[in-house]
Amino acid sequence: MFLLRVGGQLLMTSLMLSLLVAAPLQASSWDQIGRYLRLLKRIEINALVAKDCPQGLLGAFHQSKRSLLLCGNNLPNDPEVVWVVLAHESVHVMQFCNGGPLMPAGLFSQSMDLARRRDPQMFQELKLYHSSQHQIEAEARLIQELPPAQVEAMFWRHCGDQIQP
Template sequence: MDPVRVRVLVSALIAGLIAATDAATGTGSGLKAETWDRIGTFAAVLRRAGTTTLVARDCPSSLLGAFHSERNAVLICANNLPNDPAEVWGVLAHEAAHVMQHCRGGPLLIDSEMDRAIARVRQRAPRLFKELRLYHSSQQRDEVEARLVQTLPPAQVEALFQRFCGKRLSGAESS
């Protein structure tokens, strides 16, 4: 399938997921994982796709998580997160978005969707939006997408991961 067509279809999928979330909640706010089991299950999916998942207890105080593309590894900084599955899910979903970008080989959204994505992040998570200014301009697009993904309900994050990284789950090369 044509790469531009794929990106347009994925953008439509993300837009549909946003609309469905808004309709379901009535507020436009994302839903979080409520159990450690859900987090463990999703972390296992990441590992099945070839992404190493690490939990550290000695991260710098400002770091909640990270994705290292060359090592294909997600790091969760337990020492900087409360013992709350909703908070941990947010960080895991955010870092999973970077894994999806890695699987995709670039951005998740087409350029014409970025203004809408920025508006959604600003509306749903003002604190996350303000944090964007801490990043170099070359990283902001990836960070907007990751913040958008982390505001989605767990089932939608999992569906997007399947969409972008599903070939890795089946053992085939990622696109």
């Protein structure tokens, strides 16, 4: 896996390659999602499924409550869709573990440029957020496109030191 090495060059190569492919590789099963949720639990992040989320909200991470929320009433019963939301929200968990953004400024800028060329509408929803939230939300949108193994590798890199047995 590209992300197991600590150096930023491999992270950049992996992210850049993922942004160039037409379709991201997503979770193929509920078992894979369950394993990832158990990993989050090992750093004392509670995963909750709500049935009463506002229309349009798919998930959220509440840092102060250490809770990752998936909106069951707004998500289809499809592991590929659920994985994208879980990956997105888990990026916010990683940012919490890291104490801020995960990507160096240069990598973030290059990744945004590549993603905008591939899909000019990818970041339209950022307008809904305060400008202070743009980088962390954009980062989550970029990383959610990575294959599950790379998302998990990033989780280990940024949150691994907090794992409870």
